[in-house]
Amino acid sequence: MKIGVLAYRFKYYSNQRIIVGKVPEATYIPVHDSFSIVRNLAFRLNQMFHKPLIPTFDLNNQFEDFDLNRVDLIHFSNGISYGKTPWVSSFETILPRFTELVTRHQGEVSSDIKLTPLVKRGLTALAGKSCKRIIAWSECTAAIQRDLMSSFPTDYSKPILAKMQIMYPPQELLVNTVTPRQYNQSNPIRFILVGAAFFRKGGKELLLAFEKLVKEEHLPIELVVVSSLRLEPYAAHETEQDVQWAKQTFADNQNWVEYYASLPNDKVLALMKTCDVGLLPTWADTYGISVLEAQACGLPVITTDSRALPEINNSQVGWLIHVPQNRLKEALYTTEEERQTLSASIREGLEQIVRDIAANPHQIAEKGALALEKIRKEHDPSEYANKMRAIYQEALA
Secondary structure (H helix, E strand, C coil): CEEEHHHHCCCHHHHHHHHCCCCCCCCCEEECCCCCCHHHHHHHHHHHCCCCCCCCHHHHEEEECCHHHHEEEEEEEEHHHHHCEEEEEECCCCCCCCHHHHHHCCCCCCCCCCCCCCHHHHHHHHCCCCEEEEEEECCHHHHHHHHHHHCHHHHHHHHHHCCECCCCCCCCCCCCCCCCCCCCCCCCCCEEECCCCCCCCHHHHHHHHHHHHHCCCCCCEEEEEEEECCCCCCCCCCCCCHHHHHHHHHCCCCEEEECCCCCHHHHHHHHHCCCEEEEECCCCCCCCCHHHHHCCCCCCCCEEEECCCHHHCCCCCCCCCCEECCCCECCCCCCCCHEEEHHHHHHHHHHHHHHHHCCCCCCHHHHHHHHHHHHHHEEEEEEEEHHHHHHHHHHCC
């Protein structure tokens, strides 16, 4: 089988984790589409002028046939195709992923939707014969898709939802067992956060909480951070001033903070294995691949309980921080008041959990072993390959 993956996204981390090479006997081929010329021109103009002169979000999520006929099937990540080549799409939130739809699940009340020409074209493609399967990353994603489809006529919603299947991302085990160890001021408990969007992932709250716990309460803890501190202000509304504050905090507290702006993935995984507890106290994450990687290293993880995180983390294998959220499990952050409340919830939750871990460190190895077993049972790469193989074969039958 020749499986096409969009060339400019071929090496994206999410594609490498859930698509490329996951069915061993399939050949994955980088392909281009007829939007590529416009897309590349828009990217270059935006880079040249350092401004988003041409919006690219919708261009990134819709495609046409061009040289795709040299593959048997296209496998998209969050995208749709208007072409005739058979295709499937794995998605994190909704399909079609257009600007006018992608924020509908945020806030207290879902916004009204108009059947614009772009949305209508996207729905027609999803309901059409070329679309063979849409693969939701989680139960939460599937619920958001169902909620979106409830706003459209059954001529669209019924065939689209009939194609939906839930498949958790695969994750190989990175250690075989968890070995308990002793902790004290000379051998502190090492916590690790990995993610470019530091502030969206709860980084500010994390730094403030750890600074208090180290300096005022003298807990035997260390914080390891791997992040480019990328600005993504749609949730936490961080600024360049926040970035400079974080960099200064890292520099001033090297006795308890170990900071890396970036590392290759293999080095990140090796670093995780030197740590004890993973972190993703996020404001807004669709899933949490770094949680799976930490668990596969035998680390229990502290996360918020929004979106899909309770599906991959729980109080038996880790710790959950409850945050205010809507009926679709999206944390509430669309107003200034909501952002202040969410930030306080994350910080207070972190302080309480880290204190408990420091007081009862035996639970680190106990929860870590259960997290490792959860990965073994629910994210087996061989099982994932079998399911994906069946999807490909059915699509091409």
